[in-house]
Amino acid sequence: MPDPVRVRDWxxxxxxxxxxxxxxxxxxxxxxxxxxxLITSFTDSASLKFPPSGxxxxxxxxxxxxxxxxxxxxxxxxxxxxxxxxxxxLGTGAAVAVSRSRGWKARLLDGLFMSPLLLPxxxxxxxxxxxxxxxGLRPNLPLLxxxxxxxxxxxxxxxxxxALAQLDPALADASLSLGATHAETFRRITLxxxxxxxxxxxxxxxxxxxDNVPVSLFLADERTEVxxxxxxxxxxxxxxxRTAAASGVIIVATLILMAxxxxxxxxxxxxx
Amino acid sequence: MAAAGHDVQxxxxxxxxxxxxxxxxxxxxxxxxxxxxxxxxxxxxxSTLLRIIAGFIAQSSGRILFDGxxxxxxxxxxxxxxxxxxxxxxxxxxxxxxxxxxxLRAQKWERDDIGPRVEEMLRRVHMAQFADRxxxxxxxxxxxxxxxxxxxxxxxxxxxxDEPFAALDKxxxxxxxxxxxxxxxxxxxxxxMVTHDQEEALAMADRIAVMSRGRLEQVAxxxxxxxxxxxxxxxxxxxxxxxxxxxxxxxxxxxxxxxxDDGTALRAADxxxxxxGAKVVVAVRPxxxxxxxxxxxGARPGRIKTVMPLGPQVAYxxxxxxxxxxxxxxxRSGASGLREADSIVHVAPVSPAACNIFAIx
Numbered sequence: 001m002p003d004p005v006r007v008r009d010w011x012x013x014x015x016x017x018x019x020x021x022x023x024x025x026x027x028x029x030x031x032x033x034x035x036x037x038l039i040t041s042f043t044d045s046a047s048l049k050f051p052p053s054g055x056x057x058x059x060x061x062x063x064x065x066x067x068x069x070x071x072x073x074x075x076x077x078x079x080x081x082x083x084x085x086x087x088x089x090l091g092t093g094a095a096v097a098v099s100r101s102r103g104w105k106a107r108l109l110d111g112l113f114m115s116p117l118l119l120p121x122x123x124x125x126x127x128x129x130x131x132x133x134x135x136g137l138r139p140n141l142p143l144l145x146x147x148x149x150x151x152x153x154x155x156x157x158x159x160x161x162x163a164l165a166q167l168d169p170a171l172a173d174a175s176l177s178l179g180a181t182h183a184e185t186f187r188r189i190t191l192x193x194x195x196x197x198x199x200x201x202x203x204x205x206x207x208x209x210x211d212n213v214p215v216s217l218f219l220a221d222e223r224t225e226v227x228x229x230x231x232x233x234x235x236x237x238x239x240x241x242r243t244a245a246a247s248g249v250i251i252v253a254t255l256i257l258m259a260x261x262x263x264x265x266x267x268x269x270x271x272x
Numbered sequence: 273m274a275a276a277g278h279d280v281q282x283x284x285x286x287x288x289x290x291x292x293x294x295x296x297x298x299x300x301x302x303x304x305x306x307x308x309x310x311x312x313x314x315x316x317x318x319s320t321l322l323r324i325i326a327g328f329i330a331q332s333s334g335r336i337l338f339d340g341x342x343x344x345x346x347x348x349x350x351x352x353x354x355x356x357x358x359x360x361x362x363x364x365x366x367x368x369x370x371x372x373x374x375x376l377r378a379q380k381w382e383r384d385d386i387g388p389r390v391e392e393m394l395r396r397v398h399m400a401q402f403a404d405r406x407x408x409x410x411x412x413x414x415x416x417x418x419x420x421x422x423x424x425x426x427x428x429x430x431x432x433x434d435e436p437f438a439a440l441d442k443x444x445x446x447x448x449x450x451x452x453x454x455x456x457x458x459x460x461x462x463x464x465m466v467t468h469d470q471e472e473a474l475a476m477a478d479r480i481a482v483m484s485r486g487r488l489e490q491v492a493x494x495x496x497x498x499x500x501x502x503x504x505x506x507x508x509x510x511x512x513x514x515x516x517x518x519x520x521x522x523x524x525x526x527x528x529x530x531x532x533d534d535g536t537a538l539r540a541a542d543x544x545x546x547x548x549g550a551k552v553v554v555a556v557r558p559x560x561x562x563x564x565x566x567x568x569x570g571a572r573p574g575r576i577k578t579v580m581p582l583g584p585q586v587a588y589x590x591x592x593x594x595x596x597x598x599x600x601x602x603x604r605s606g607a608s609g610l611r612e613a614d615s616i617v618h619v620a621p622v623s624p625a626a627c628n629i630f631a632i633x
Binding site: 138168170171173174175176178179180182183184188189192195 | 274280326328335347348349350353354355357359361362363364365366375378381422423428
């Protein structure tokens with residue numbers, strides 16, 4: 001008689017092994033480029049050769065004098081902060097409205113708000129540029145922010161809708177029956193309980209705006225040049241090693257932000 | 273403490289969702305301080321009616337009145353109705369203390385009065401030592417006590433209980449039923465409880481309103497509902513019952529004479545105005561049957577299929593000669609032992625009053 005506790009199941013074991021290998025491969029593909037660029041950024045030579053022949057911090061020191069790059073980084077930061085703020089306000093409102101209504105109207109709106117995630121951002125950027133010229137405007141910072149909001153707000157809507165779906169509708173009813181107004185109920189019950197969802201969406205929106213290329217490509221002018229586009233141009237024209245150092249700064253800053261977001265907003269649990 | 277509660281009147285209330293009638297012309301008056309249970313299966317409209325009384329949904333037609341004054345124009349937050357929800361709906365991000373203070377703050381109580389009031393309410397429900405806990409750190413019964421304290425703190429005119437004990441396990445349920453009845457009595461607050469659990473309704477309510485498919489089937493005291501159900505639905509929904517088909521032979525001042533389909537004659541106390549010749553079904557509760565060893569008048573013989581000793585009582589599943597199944601529950605007296613399975617007994621109603629006649633539609 002076979003041992004009832006431990007049945008050897010080669011079928012299940014082979015599946016586990018296959019998934020394990022796929023996971024490791026995916027991790028390597030995802031992480032390796034970041035590690036390569038991080039190592040390269042510490043090179044002591046003027047080329048982007050990997051592995052570097054020697055190590056130094058010279059390119060990080062050179063960042064201190066890279067005025068154009070600093071301006072671009074500042075632009076990116078300003079755009080990302082404005083984009084995040086607007087996305088959080090608009091996205092939360094949209095999510096609350098969608099979650100309260102039922103039927104085809106809500107589904108239509110939901111799909112409409114989500115469409116920027118699915119449509120090629122390049123097409124949207126180009127269309128937005130033509131539209132802006134048609135109505136007699138020229139690309140500027142507020143329009144760039146607006147463009148970013150359109151492609152970033154779906155993140156906030158998604159995570160906020162997920163948080164709202166977890167929210168027991170009886171809580172709002174309880175608050176009302178205790179004499180609170182709808183506004184009080186939203187401020188004291190709904191908002192605190194979906195705050196983490198909104199925060200997670202805000203974080204994603206910030207990151208999506210900060211490294212957005214397709215929309216910025218069309219809507220940024222020479223005064224509002226953003227970091228990803230500036231870095232691309234530097235690589236393309238003179239293989240500037242400072243771009244590697246800038247990438248290193250971005251990678252480390254992102255890791256710190258992610259750790260903070262995970263610690264305070266439970267980022268990954270909000271995205272499930 | 274016991275103040276006179278507020279009268280609640282439900283006046284010809286109907287509610288339609290699209291083309292579905294959830295509540296169909298319900299009228300019900302609840303005297304101040306009373307505890308009425310809305311009892312019915314899921315989908316019978318009792319929860320919709322509760323939400324209408326609370327002001328969460330506006331009824332399609334009819335009026336809700338408190339102390340004779342319509343409240344239909346008042347939104348939920350100004351109606352003065354307290355609700356204890358089925359899952360208690362405590363605010364998870366607030367402590368017990370803040371939960372209880374929530375309604376007081378919302379209703380703009382003086383800051384200095386809120387603290388003492390919260391302490392008083394928590395003492396009343398024996399939760400004072402848990403004031404700084406969060407809801408998820410409490411058991412189901414404790415959460416319900418907090419929900420009651422939160423609700424009663426603001427002195428609502430009416431207390432609504434939505435399936436209040438469904439989430440509790442059986443032993444705790446009884447304790448909380450006692451507790452809720454005590455509080456309800458202490459405050460003298462008019463209370464409407466929604467439940468699908470007949471035992472809960474029978475145990476708690478002064479009066480029970482049985483609902484089915486949006487309509488009120490019967491409104492009466494628990495004993496009246498159990499002993500003299502107005503409709504076959506009420507008879508079958510509340511308690512267990514045996515249904516015997518037959519024909520009404522005659523009626524007189526002593527009641528009605530029915531001939532059952534197997535030929536046995538049976539007396540019922542009330543013919544309910546049915547005419548002789550009407551096809552009827554006679555409902556007899558399991559405890560309304562007596563078992564005897566010898567053939568007596570009106571008894572039908574049967575074979576005991578199953579014996580279930582339930583402690584103070586014994587339940588028998590009996591198969592009659594024509595194949596019908598009867599349930600009988602008899603008290604265990606000291607002298608008589610259990611009847612054995614497969615033995616033959618003679619089954620008869622204990623009295624005409626134990627037999628309820630309903631017309632077959």
